[in-house]
Amino acid sequence: MKRSPISYFRISGFIEGISLLILLFIAMPLKYFAGLPEVVTVVGSLHGFFFVLYILITGFTTLKVKWHLGWPIAAVIVAFIPFGNFILDWRLKKTELA
Numbered sequence: 001m002k003r004s005p006i007s008y009f010r011i012s013g014f015i016e017g018i019s020l021l022i023l024l025f026i027a028m029p030l031k032y033f034a035g036l037p038e039v040v041t042v043v044g045s046l047h048g049f050f051f052v053l054y055i056l057i058t059g060f061t062t063l064k065v066k067w068h069l070g071w072p073i074a075a076v077i078v079a080f081i082p083f084g085n086f087i088l089d090w091r092l093k094k095t096e097l098a
């Protein structure tokens with residue numbers, strides 16, 4: 001089964017969103033409350049990789065699907081908000097079904 005560019009976008013958004021939540025709610029508390037700064041180094045590096053991949057896939061999807069400028073701008077903005085990718089995914093799914 002061939003996947004659409006939007007399915008790759010949704011998967012990358014999910015992975016990026018999960019990595020942000022792990023960074024904020026697991027790695028950062030471990031750094032400040034348990035004295036383990038190495039956790040932030042590792043998780044932060046992985047999150048950075050997933051973020052760059054997410055931005056590249058957003059650009060690819062924008063070009064392939066010919067999205068208007070609102071979707072990629074929203075995609076970049078929500079990447080900085082905890083749970084933002086999940087809300088955007090819900091809106092995208094809602095738009096696809098309509």
